[in-house]
Amino acid sequence: MSGEAHPAALGIDVGGSGIKGAPVDLRTGALTADRLRIETPQPATPSAVADVVGEIARHFADELGDGPIGVTVPGVVTRGIVRSAANIDPTWIGTDADTLLSERVGRDVHVVNDADAAGVAEARFGAARDQRGLVLVTTLGTGIGTALLLDGRLVPNSELGHLEIDGHDAESRAAASARELEDLSWEEWAERLQRYYGVVEDLLWPSLIVVGGGVSRKADKFLPLLHLRAPIIPAGLRNQAGIVGAALLAYEERGSRP
Incomplete structure (x- = not known):
């Protein structure tokens, strides 16, 4: 009504x-x-x-x-x-x-x-709306938060920011906080993101990767530097x-x- x-x-x-x-x-x-x-x-x-x-x-x-x-x-x-x-x-x-x-x-x-929560919001109202297949939503901030959605349904508590990659907890090297703490250039940080997303992509083969967190406001500075099989796009709802x-x-x- x-x-x-x-x-x-x-x-x-x-x-x-x-x-x-x-x-x-x-x-x-x-x-x-x-x-x-x-x-x-x-x-x-x-x-x-x-x-x-x-x-x-x-x-x-x-x-x-x-x-x-x-x-x-x-x-x-x-x-x-x-x-x-x-x-x-x-x-x-x-x-x-x-x-x-x-x-x-x-x-x-x-x-x-x-x-x-961020992943569900992006799947319902944001960048992953109506997306079929497996979608990976990541939030880049103090750490790396992850959400997995299969045909829009949440697979909870994936915690893929804590994968061990090259002997390190992934978020300790590739979170937005690491870029700031180590004063990395966008290009230097993008190399770390490329390594992180490449490993995750080889494990899960998502059809779409969505990047959120406060740093997604500057997605134009680092997303074009990444080369992955899946499209990787900024979150729609941001913070x-x-x-x-x-x-x-x-x-x-x-x-x-x-």
């Missing part, structure tokens, strides 16, 4: 420097209000992050109504429990994040891996992808689809 309200959910993306949230229209993928960003507490313990999540949820309470809340974390998440902590405080390991955040907010919260994907996955977890 034309007058029917679009389904909405709140997405909150927990990053190393900031925690960002906004309500999302799940039929279009658009944010329905300006996002709220709060500095990530240091140390970013589960309890400290839960306080910020609660603050963001309260801020958008009127816009959200009875919609669900999805939250990303940079770690493996299985059934709401955080299993790894490569780029977050180690006290997250073993934390039942669904229960912790639901109790702090006072309503159901669904916690997912941050790269998985909103985590928010959108978290909201979408929370909505679908509740047993509905927009």
Whole structure:
């Protein structure tokens, strides 16, 4: 019906420097209000992050109504429990994040891996929309987050940024943070990305590679330097992808689809 309200959910993306949230229209993928960003507490313990999540949820309470809340974390998440902590405080390991955040907010919260959220958003609304076959979505930032989607369906917690390549954890050499830390030129960094994506491509043979993360705003400086079998393109939703994907996955977890 034309007058029917679009389904909405709140997405909150927990990053190393900031925690960002906004309500999302799940039929279009658009944010329905300006996002709220709060500095990530240091140390970013589960309890400290839960306080910020609660603050963001309260801020958008009127816009959200009875919609669900999805939250990303940079770690493996299985059934709401955080299993790894490569780029977050180690006290997250073993934390039942669904229960912790639901109790702090006072309503159901669904916690997912941050790269998985970005991948789902790109598959539904962004650069990988309607793409058949295997799609690899990567987020280049402090580390390398990865999401695998087969015919649009998520294969969760792929963690391909931690492949060992040439004796190194891949993200320690090829993440955007490595380029900044070592003051690499775009060409020097592209050589590392070529090696990383080449190994992944030989393992999985994706039909499309999507590159997200903040550095994707400068995709023209490094993507043309890569030579792979699959097309490699910048993400469509950029830094909103985590928010959108978290909201979408929370909505679908509740047993509905927009």
